[in-house]
Amino acid sequence: xxRVVITGAGxxxxxxxxxxxxxxxxxxxxxxxxPLDIPDVDRLSVRIGAQVRGFVPxxxxxxxxxxxxxxxxxxxxxxxxxxMGQAGLVVTEALAPRFGVxxxxxxxxxxxxxxxxxxxxxxxxxxxxPFTVPRLMSNAPSAHLTMEFGLRGPSFTVSSACASSNHxxxxxxxxxxxxxxxxxxxxxxxxxxxxxxxxxxxxxxxxSSTGCRPFCATRDGMVQGEGAAIYVFEERDHALARGATILxxxxxxxxxxxxxxxxxxxxRGAAAAMRGALADAGLAPEDVGYINAHGTGTAANDRVExxxxxxxxxxxxAGVAVSSTKSLHxxxxxxxxxxxxxxxxxxLAGVIPPTGGITDPDPDCDLDIVAxxxxxxxxxxxxSNAFAFGGMNAVIVLTxxxxx
Amino acid sequence: xKDMMDSIxxxxxxxxxxxxxxxxxxxxxGDRLDALGIDSLGMVETIxxxxxxxxxxxxxxxxxxxxGGLDLTTVASLIExxxxxxxxxxx
Numbered sequence: 001x002x003r004v005v006i007t008g009a010g011x012x013x014x015x016x017x018x019x020x021x022x023x024x025x026x027x028x029x030x031x032x033x034x035p036l037d038i039p040d041v042d043r044l045s046v047r048i049g050a051q052v053r054g055f056v057p058x059x060x061x062x063x064x065x066x067x068x069x070x071x072x073x074x075x076x077x078x079x080x081x082x083x084m085g086q087a088g089l090v091v092t093e094a095l096a097p098r099f100g101v102x103x104x105x106x107x108x109x110x111x112x113x114x115x116x117x118x119x120x121x122x123x124x125x126x127x128x129x130p131f132t133v134p135r136l137m138s139n140a141p142s143a144h145l146t147m148e149f150g151l152r153g154p155s156f157t158v159s160s161a162c163a164s165s166n167h168x169x170x171x172x173x174x175x176x177x178x179x180x181x182x183x184x185x186x187x188x189x190x191x192x193x194x195x196x197x198x199x200x201x202x203x204x205x206x207x208s209s210t211g212c213r214p215f216c217a218t219r220d221g222m223v224q225g226e227g228a229a230i231y232v233f234e235e236r237d238h239a240l241a242r243g244a245t246i247l248x249x250x251x252x253x254x255x256x257x258x259x260x261x262x263x264x265x266x267x268r269g270a271a272a273a274m275r276g277a278l279a280d281a282g283l284a285p286e287d288v289g290y291i292n293a294h295g296t297g298t299a300a301n302d303r304v305e306x307x308x309x310x311x312x313x314x315x316x317x318a319g320v321a322v323s324s325t326k327s328l329h330x331x332x333x334x335x336x337x338x339x340x341x342x343x344x345x346x347x348l349a350g351v352i353p354p355t356g357g358i359t360d361p362d363p364d365c366d367l368d369i370v371a372x373x374x375x376x377x378x379x380x381x382x383x384s385n386a387f388a389f390g391g392m393n394a395v396i397v398l399t400x401x402x403x404x
Numbered sequence: 405x406k407d408m409m410d411s412i413x414x415x416x417x418x419x420x421x422x423x424x425x426x427x428x429x430x431x432x433x434g435d436r437l438d439a440l441g442i443d444s445l446g447m448v449e450t451i452x453x454x455x456x457x458x459x460x461x462x463x464x465x466x467x468x469x470x471x472g473g474l475d476l477t478t479v480a481s482l483i484e485x486x487x488x489x490x491x492x493x494x495x
Contacts (some may be wrong), residue, residue: 205451
């Protein structure tokens with residue numbers, strides 16, 4: 001079977017605007033959640049989030065580009081450039097048709113939508129920016145990545161709410177395994193911290209106004225973040241032949257559906273996804289040393305996820321470190337799994353990032369939660385969970401490169 | 405004042421009846437909302453309807469057992485909460 005390895009990683013998120021600074025902030029347990037700085041914030045009841053601060057688009061793009069780039073596409077391009085730089089790939093005429101892009105995203109160009117709706121509804125204007133459609137379309141980040149690097153293989157955007165990134169990365173790996181591509185840029189991006197974006201989430205009454213404390217007895221909901229992480233997934237022999245540095249192997253993945261409730265998670269669907277991903281990787285629960293939990297900090301998710309982990313791992317649960325880094329960088333919705341895979345790479349490199357904000361561990365979540373400070377680890381096998389609204393679950397297994 | 409009290413009670417019951425797809429006469433103030441078949445999503449919609457109807461904000465978070473100290477478990481306690489919140493609005 002063709003195997004898939006990660007040979008490049010790039011990111012921009014509230015913790016850092018590149019890979020190295022993000023991993024350092026994750027290891028330090030930095031909480032990037034703070035007061036939101038967006039228009040009309042005074043009309044929101046939720047006024048905190050994990051924003052990307054100090055990002056100057058003009059430092060990265062010229063004027064012609066910026067006219068076509070919503071913030072979510074800007075994030076994807078910044079992260080993609082870093083990943084491509086790290087991978088050191090030369091896109092030759094021969095490679096270009098074998099190189100594709102699958103990016104996960106949920107909201108599309110929310111800032112563009114927000115601005116356009118504000119113009120026509122609130123300000124009574126009769127026209128919007130001429131590039132409103134190409135800016136807001138969900139496949140824009142994928143399209144711009146193909147154009148930036150001349151990638152002519154399969155490309156599209158995957159949208160499955162909070163599991164979008166894991167679905168995207170799973171599909172990208174499947175694409176390489178199946179022989180339809182040799183290299184894929186994949187990951188996810190989201191920029192939903194707009195007035196309309198937050199207002200919509202407020203309606204569900206699941207957002208916290210105090211902070212994100214997954215698996216804590218006092219948790220009172222989720223906090224949104226924004227940003228992107230993009231990876232170079234490469235067929236293993238292709239990577240070995242060119243002497244590429246391998247960050248990890250994408251050893252397994254699985255996707256399941258609850259087929260139950262549109263918002264309430266079901267432990268059976270989550271458990272089936274974790275079990276399936278391990279089976280796909282040919283690994284046992286005892287092999288796993290770390291799980292980056294979906295861990296949203298809502299009452300429903302954390303209890304269901306803890307039950308699902310216990311069901312799959314049984315007696316091995318005690319030996320699996322678990323953390324939810326949404327407590328640090330917020331919930332990136334369609335970009336969540338991509339940014340959270342950074343914590344998995346960190347764990348394989350020896351440092352498990354902690355869950356922030358926990359004061360009283362919830363006794364109903366019987367897990368070995370890494371809280372407060374990072375933990376040293378020699379684990380060779382890690383899992384990343386994503387369980388979305390719609391009952392769509394996607395779990396990825398990474399293994400250490402020296403395990404190969 | 406009595407009429408206004410009755411009006412709040414009747415309006416809340418009408419909202420609950422629409423949410424639970426029941427006849428208002430089938431709803432008693434002693435009923436629990438979950439016993440009426442109003443689940444967590446139904447609760448979110450109910451609170452939204454109440455906020456829009458009475459022009460109030462109900463401090464309800466689906467992650468907490470109680471809504472900002474308000475008991476929202478029964479028809480009677482919900483009516484009481486609306487009274488308290490509309491009272492604050494008037495004041």
